[in-house]
Amino acid sequence: MRKRVAVIGGGIAGLAAAVRIRDRAPDNTEIIVYEQSGRLGGKLHTGELAGARVERGAESMLMSAPDGGESAAIHFVRRLGLDRRIMHPAPIPAALAIAGGLERIPGGTLVGVPGDLSMLGTVARPAPGADRDQGRPLLAEGEDIAVGELVRARYGDEVADRLVDPMLGGVYAGRADRLSLATTMPALARTARVEHTLAGAVRAAQAASVRVPGRPVFAALTGGMSSLIGAAAAASGARISLGLPVREITRTRHGWRLLLGPVPAPQTDDVDAVVLAVPAAPAARLLSGVDLNAAAGIEVLSYASVALAAFAFAPGTELPELSGFLVPPSEGTLVKAATFFTRKWPAVAGSEGPVVVRVSLGRAGEEERLQHDDAVLTATAHAELGRLLGRELPAPVGTWLQRWGGGLPQYAPGHLDRVALARAALGEHPGLALAGAAYDGVGVPACVASGEKAADDVLKHLEER
Structure with missing residues (x-):
C-alpha cells in the first residue's frame, strides 16, 4: 500500500528529512512538505546587494564532524550533486572590538x-589564582x-x-x-x-576533535546557500505546499490527520507519518493535542531576535586586514558582529565590485532595541560600525536590512534532558518525529543531521507497520 509522509516545515531540517525519506522509502511513497511562509529555506536565504550575492541568513557551514569525517551538511551537499560548488573563506583572522580598538x-x-x-x-x-586544581572534576556526571x-x-x-x-x-x-x-x-x-x-x-x-590536515573549517556554495534549498527540494520529489499553515495534528486509527489552512476554510490531509520540523512554539502548539508532556518539554525554549544589515561601499573603501570582528556585550553597541564580506569571500565578491560589509544586530534580551523602523536600524548600524572601526564611514551605495524575529534558539542548562523527555513521550505516538534547531543545535550540519534522524525514525515506524 502506498504510504504518505508529511514534513511540516520547509527549512533545511525539513528538506533534509524529505530527501532522506525519498532515498530510503519505497519509490511510490508520497512526501508532502508544508511550509507556512511563502518560500522554502528558513534561515538559509541568499540576497543580492549592488550586484553581489550576500547571505541574508547563515553564510557558511562546518566542513568537519567531531570525529574527523565530513559534516552532515557536506555529505548532504555531495548527495545533491553540489560538491563542485563548495568554496571556502579566505584564511584571514578575525578580531574583537574592545575599548575602542580591534584585538586579534x-x-x-x-x-x-x-x-x-x-x-x-x-x-x-x-x-588572580585562576583555574586551580581542586582535586575533583569540574562537573559531576x-x-x-x-x-x-x-x-x-x-x-x-x-x-x-x-x-x-x-x-x-x-x-x-x-x-x-x-x-x-x-x-x-x-x-x-x-x-x-x-x-x-x-x-x-x-x-x-x-x-x-580530529582535524584533517589541509581541510578548511568552513564552506559555502557558489550560487549562495539558497542553491542548497532548491537542490534539496528537487531531490526530495516532494509536493511542496507554501502558504498553507498546519493548525492541528491528531492521531487516527491508521496514522495522522492534519488540519490545514485558515479557520473559515479548513482542509484536512491524512498521512501515515509526520516529521515536525518547525520552531519550538508552533511545535508545542501542534503537540498539545497529541501529548501534553512532549509539548511541555519544548515550549519552554526561548528565542533571540536579531537583524542583519548589509552595506555596499564604493570600490576601494579601506577596511582592516581582517575577515571581520565580534563585539562583547559590555561595549554597549547594538552591533554584535561584522563580516567584511569582500575580504572573507573574495570568490563571490570579485575584485572590481563594491566593498560589502554585513553587520549583525541584537542579542537575546535586547529585542526592544530592534523595535525601530528599517531606516533607523540601518543608520544605527552604519554609525556604530564607523565608531567600532575608529573612523567615519562613507555613505553606502546600497543597503538592505533583514530581520529574523525569534530566529535563534536559546539553550538553557538542562536543554538536552528536556528534549530527551519530550522525545521519550512521543515514543508513545509512533510515526511522529521532531527535527530542527530547536532540539539538536544551530548550524547547517546539526539541522541536516536532525532532519535525517527524524526521517529514519518515521521510516522505521512505516517498515514495522
Whole structure:
C-alpha cells in the first residue's frame, strides 16, 4: 500500500528529512512538505546587494564532524550533486572590538574558552589564582551548567565578558551566562566531567576533535546557500505546499490527520507519518493535542531576535586586514558582529565590485532595541560600525536590512534532558518525529543531521507497520 509522509516545515531540517525519506522509502511513497511562509529555506536565504550575492541568513557551514569525517551538511551537499560548488573563506583572522580598538582573537580557544591563559595577551586578564586544581572534576556526571558560570568560576569575569560572551553571541546571539554547556559545547562538557581544570578540559576536548590536515573549517556554495534549498527540494520529489499553515495534528486509527489552512476554510490531509520540523512554539502548539508532556518539554525554549544589515561601499573603501570582528556585550553597541564580506569571500565578491560589509544586530534580551523602523536600524548600524572601526564611514551605495524575529534558539542548562523527555513521550505516538534547531543545535550540519534522524525514525515506524 502506498504510504504518505508529511514534513511540516520547509527549512533545511525539513528538506533534509524529505530527501532522506525519498532515498530510503519505497519509490511510490508520497512526501508532502508544508511550509507556512511563502518560500522554502528558513534561515538559509541568499540576497543580492549592488550586484553581489550576500547571505541574508547563515553564510557558511562546518566542513568537519567531531570525529574527523565530513559534516552532515557536506555529505548532504555531495548527495545533491553540489560538491563542485563548495568554496571556502579566505584564511584571514578575525578580531574583537574592545575599548575602542580591534584585538586579534587569541589562538588556542574552544568557542572562546582558552586552553592556555598565557595566549590571551591584552584581550582579557584572568582572575588572580585562576583555574586551580581542586582535586575533583569540574562537573559531576550528567551535570549541565551555563557556559558563563563555569568560565567565571575558573577564569574570572573579564575572560567571560570579553572573549567567551562575544564568541557564543556570534553563533547563538545569546549570553554565556544563560547558554547550556552540554548543548553548545558538548565536547567540553564531556571532558569537564573528567578534568580538574578548565584549561585541561579545553585541551582534552581539542585533542579529541580530529582535524584533517589541509581541510578548511568552513564552506559555502557558489550560487549562495539558497542553491542548497532548491537542490534539496528537487531531490526530495516532494509536493511542496507554501502558504498553507498546519493548525492541528491528531492521531487516527491508521496514522495522522492534519488540519490545514485558515479557520473559515479548513482542509484536512491524512498521512501515515509526520516529521515536525518547525520552531519550538508552533511545535508545542501542534503537540498539545497529541501529548501534553512532549509539548511541555519544548515550549519552554526561548528565542533571540536579531537583524542583519548589509552595506555596499564604493570600490576601494579601506577596511582592516581582517575577515571581520565580534563585539562583547559590555561595549554597549547594538552591533554584535561584522563580516567584511569582500575580504572573507573574495570568490563571490570579485575584485572590481563594491566593498560589502554585513553587520549583525541584537542579542537575546535586547529585542526592544530592534523595535525601530528599517531606516533607523540601518543608520544605527552604519554609525556604530564607523565608531567600532575608529573612523567615519562613507555613505553606502546600497543597503538592505533583514530581520529574523525569534530566529535563534536559546539553550538553557538542562536543554538536552528536556528534549530527551519530550522525545521519550512521543515514543508513545509512533510515526511522529521532531527535527530542527530547536532540539539538536544551530548550524547547517546539526539541522541536516536532525532532519535525517527524524526521517529514519518515521521510516522505521512505516517498515514495522
